[in-house]
Amino acid sequence: MTENKNNTELIQKSLARRYRAEKRFQWYGMLAIAFGLLCVAVLFTDIIGKGHGAFRQTYINLDVYYDPEVLGITDVSDKAQLMVADYPAMVKQALRQRFGDVAGRKERRELNKLVSNSASYRLQDRLTASPMLLGKKEKLWVVADDDTDTYFKSMGGRGEAFTGRVTERQQVWLKELIESEAIRLQFNWNFFTNGDSREPEQAGIGGAAMGSLLTLLLTFLLSFPVGVAAAAYLEEFAPKNRWTDLIEVNINNLAAVPSIIFGLLGLAILINVFHVPRSIPVIGALVLTLMTLPTIIISSRAAIKSVPPSIREAAIGIGASPMQVVLQHVLPLAMPGMLTGAIIGMAQALGETAPLLMIGMVAFIVDIPSGFSDPATVLPVQIFLWADSPERAFVEKTSAAIMVLLAFLISMNTVAAVLRRRLERRW
Amino acid sequence: MTTPTLFISLLVMMACLYYLGRQRSVALARPLGGIRSLHSLPFYYGVQAALWCGLPALLLLILWLLFDEPIITQIVVATLPDHLQMNSEAEYNLLINQIENVATGALPQDSVDPALVEAADELLRLKGITQMALSLVTLAVAMAGGAWAWWKMSPQLQARNQVEVVFKSALLLCACVAILTTLGIALSVLFESLRFFQAVPFTEFIFGMDWSPQTAIRADQVGGSGSFGMVPLFTGTLLISLIAMTVAVPAGLMSAIYLAEYASPKLRSFAKPTLEILAGVPTVVYGFFAALTVAPFVREAGMGLGLTVSSESALAAGLVMGIMIIPFISSLSDDVINAVPQNMRDGSLALGATHSETIKKVIFPAALPGIVGGVLLAVSRAIGETMIVVMAAGMAARLTANPLEAVTTVTVQIATLLVGDQEFDSPKTLSAFALGLMLFTVTLMLNMLALKVVKKYREQYD
Numbered sequence: 001m002t003e004n005k006n007n008t009e010l011i012q013k014s015l016a017r018r019y020r021a022e023k024r025f026q027w028y029g030m031l032a033i034a035f036g037l038l039c040v041a042v043l044f045t046d047i048i049g050k051g052h053g054a055f056r057q058t059y060i061n062l063d064v065y066y067d068p069e070v071l072g073i074t075d076v077s078d079k080a081q082l083m084v085a086d087y088p089a090m091v092k093q094a095l096r097q098r099f100g101d102v103a104g105r106k107e108r109r110e111l112n113k114l115v116s117n118s119a120s121y122r123l124q125d126r127l128t129a130s131p132m133l134l135g136k137k138e139k140l141w142v143v144a145d146d147d148t149d150t151y152f153k154s155m156g157g158r159g160e161a162f163t164g165r166v167t168e169r170q171q172v173w174l175k176e177l178i179e180s181e182a183i184r185l186q187f188n189w190n191f192f193t194n195g196d197s198r199e200p201e202q203a204g205i206g207g208a209a210m211g212s213l214l215t216l217l218l219t220f221l222l223s224f225p226v227g228v229a230a231a232a233y234l235e236e237f238a239p240k241n242r243w244t245d246l247i248e249v250n251i252n253n254l255a256a257v258p259s260i261i262f263g264l265l266g267l268a269i270l271i272n273v274f275h276v277p278r279s280i281p282v283i284g285a286l287v288l289t290l291m292t293l294p295t296i297i298i299s300s301r302a303a304i305k306s307v308p309p310s311i312r313e314a315a316i317g318i319g320a321s322p323m324q325v326v327l328q329h330v331l332p333l334a335m336p337g338m339l340t341g342a343i344i345g346m347a348q349a350l351g352e353t354a355p356l357l358m359i360g361m362v363a364f365i366v367d368i369p370s371g372f373s374d375p376a377t378v379l380p381v382q383i384f385l386w387a388d389s390p391e392r393a394f395v396e397k398t399s400a401a402i403m404v405l406l407a408f409l410i411s412m413n414t415v416a417a418v419l420r421r422r423l424e425r426r427w
Numbered sequence: 428m429t430t431p432t433l434f435i436s437l438l439v440m441m442a443c444l445y446y447l448g449r450q451r452s453v454a455l456a457r458p459l460g461g462i463r464s465l466h467s468l469p470f471y472y473g474v475q476a477a478l479w480c481g482l483p484a485l486l487l488l489i490l491w492l493l494f495d496e497p498i499i500t501q502i503v504v505a506t507l508p509d510h511l512q513m514n515s516e517a518e519y520n521l522l523i524n525q526i527e528n529v530a531t532g533a534l535p536q537d538s539v540d541p542a543l544v545e546a547a548d549e550l551l552r553l554k555g556i557t558q559m560a561l562s563l564v565t566l567a568v569a570m571a572g573g574a575w576a577w578w579k580m581s582p583q584l585q586a587r588n589q590v591e592v593v594f595k596s597a598l599l600l601c602a603c604v605a606i607l608t609t610l611g612i613a614l615s616v617l618f619e620s621l622r623f624f625q626a627v628p629f630t631e632f633i634f635g636m637d638w639s640p641q642t643a644i645r646a647d648q649v650g651g652s653g654s655f656g657m658v659p660l661f662t663g664t665l666l667i668s669l670i671a672m673t674v675a676v677p678a679g680l681m682s683a684i685y686l687a688e689y690a691s692p693k694l695r696s697f698a699k700p701t702l703e704i705l706a707g708v709p710t711v712v713y714g715f716f717a718a719l720t721v722a723p724f725v726r727e728a729g730m731g732l733g734l735t736v737s738s739e740s741a742l743a744a745g746l747v748m749g750i751m752i753i754p755f756i757s758s759l760s761d762d763v764i765n766a767v768p769q770n771m772r773d774g775s776l777a778l779g780a781t782h783s784e785t786i787k788k789v790i791f792p793a794a795l796p797g798i799v800g801g802v803l804l805a806v807s808r809a810i811g812e813t814m815i816v817v818m819a820a821g822m823a824a825r826l827t828a829n830p831l832e833a834v835t836t837v838t839v840q841i842a843t844l845l846v847g848d849q850e851f852d853s854p855k856t857l858s859a860f861a862l863g864l865m866l867f868t869v870t871l872m873l874n875m876l877a878l879k880v881v882k883k884y885r886e887q888y889d
Contacts, residue, residue: 018781018784019781021781021783021784022781022782022783022784025783025786025787026685026689026783028681029681029682029684029685029689030685031681032677032678032679032680032681032682032685033681033682033685033686033690033698033702035678035682036678036682036698036701036702036705036753036754036757037698037701037702039705039750039753040701040702040704040705043705043708043712043716043750046716046720047712047715047716050719225601226601226604227601229597229598229601229602230598230601230602230604230605232598233595233598233599233601233602234602237595237598237599238602246606247602247603247605247606249875249878250605250606250609251605252874252878253609253871253874253875253878254605254608254609256804256807256808256870256874256877257612257811257867257870257871257874258807258808258810258811258812258813258838258866258867258870259811259813260811260813260838260841260842260863260866261612261616261811261863261866261867261870262612263845264612264615264616264841264845264859264860264863265608265611265612265615267615267845267849268615268616268618268619268860269611269614269615272851290604290608293604293605293608294605297605321587321591322591323591323594323595327594347707350709351707351708351709351710351711351712352709353709353710353711353813353814354710354813354814354817354838354842357842357845357846358842358845358846362846380709380711381711383711383712383715384711384714384814384817384818387711387714387715387718387719387818388818395719398715399715402712402715405709405712406708406712409707409708409709410704410707413707
């Protein structure tokens, strides 16, 4: 009797302990998930917090006077004169008129640094578009310098403004501009249309995005047909022997080879042996194709596997040859699954940086590439380059570029998920 | 005719031949009582004719393009006067570059030796001739092939079988790309590494304790003689990977267990895709995050505790790499946990075990091989990860186990040695390939091991 009671007590005691352990274990699990979710939240708020400002840019209102003497233009219809005219002097003149009391070289230089030197290109564009402006005055919003931009944006927020390289005299001028409402924020179209630049206020992701598009397009055109063909062979035709086993093991291993190794391959074989030029979308696409091919093959094989054998048997039963079965029945039915796999592979390729560093896609390229053999860079590499730049304004640009890249990636993955849900058939 | 136009005209010819072949097969069958009397469908006759027209010509075109340039440069260089005949390979390449630049107009003619201008003219002339010859020969071959197919076509011709053989070979060729890639990787790193090991002994590379690849490029430069010992690089890589795994394995595993065993469907449908976002974030973004947010934070926190933390500490890079790997481990573990048969769970619960005891004592041991495989794959990813460490870890090789100091990794060194100008006869550049060889071998072994473990495990319950 006593023994029984003891046992019950023991069990009661141990039960409490065991339930505590159970609770603790659940807590660990919840903590782990909370940590993961926290990481996502911190990562995104950090990037968005740093980068949202880059979508707006500071503009300064100037009264510009298209003075033929300052510009050195005698004949407006002469295109050559319009090309070489001294627009920077015109900007300087406009600034000096705005803040009359400036004497001394140093002060003047500080004054001129308030606006971006892209302002003079804007004037040139205006005058080339409508030559009647010569000799007339105009109120114009011109892009501010990146230091001015950073200063003005930080004013809007909490308390103390970030001065950085803005001198006290410049601050006085800027405060005056703010009081007379001659400085404002506008949507930053330049960020989407411009190529790279050493000046943060002129730098944009247009060139890199175009490079990414070209590279990705070529990667898709190369990797999707080859991947699907390889998958079709391995699933439908390959005899079971040592060779096909070798190919299988190979593909699985290639999928896990570090991406930087593919950069070594591109450098040693494609550039040094086959003399493919550096820095162009073609070589980027070749390397990325080799890198994404295993992913595409693996997902295509899964898609082919999911087509039920009854379809094949029915086709063979009415007299189709094995090749006809594959081309006319299996592949069309497996296409949605293969496309989803391909989109995921392309998303991977879009975010890849390391192998591209090795094949010269890190070059500083101002022009927007217009073909597969123009020197180009891609979005992730542009992010890497900007992240290395010392100017504070580039932090904002980098984060904004990351936001754009992430938006692309997330929408690609969403499209893949939707496709999978909509088109994939359950047999 | 330029090469692209040649290519397009070949495609057009193939299209024509397809149409002609198809028509001809139908015409041949008409007196015999319709296409029923053909061996194959008219489509296959068309394709067969098109293939006969296109394939030999394309093969010829590719071979020609592969070999014509070296032959032309050989001929041009042979015509050069004696004083320009160069001995070393570098001078030879420079000379060829000059000639090509003059030919394309990139280099003004009056800035170089007149003999080079002549050579450039010769080069242009030869290029014109070969291009012309190439167009003629290719088109002739295409026509001959097409005519042959037209000539040989008969209702008994097994067009479908022939076409299918070609298709099947093409599929096989595509499947072989994977093998060729592996072969290419192995050969490229091996070949350059062998050249490196001629300059630096293998044992010194493997066991050397000092890494400073900055060698003097010119004789008059004051520079280190360069030492290539990879031990500090590997310890640095291992240190960062270890930190990453200590973050990722508990977090990934526990979240997988919680999601698979405890979470309500609602939480699961929200948390799983959200965690998977982490897997889709490009590594360059993590690198930026590590360098600009986590590293300063770690530094501040360390200062608050009275520790000296380097601004490029291994801890920051490792932490962020761990975050990157969490979804990798959690999704792999989720798969294996879900693959454990339900009746094992039911059996354990029926014996009175609590849920956590069931997980710890029954499910976890059953899933262990799969989890180990997943962790091995994750380690191989951590070792091969480049962008995070390039952006957030240091450059200087230091032999230390202190996570607060800056260390460098194998991948960082490969990237820094190969970005920018490369000198393919200096050990400095070649050492990157030797490091690549080591990286490839280590990750390959890890992957093979992991795949083997996972495969073996899968067979148990299937």
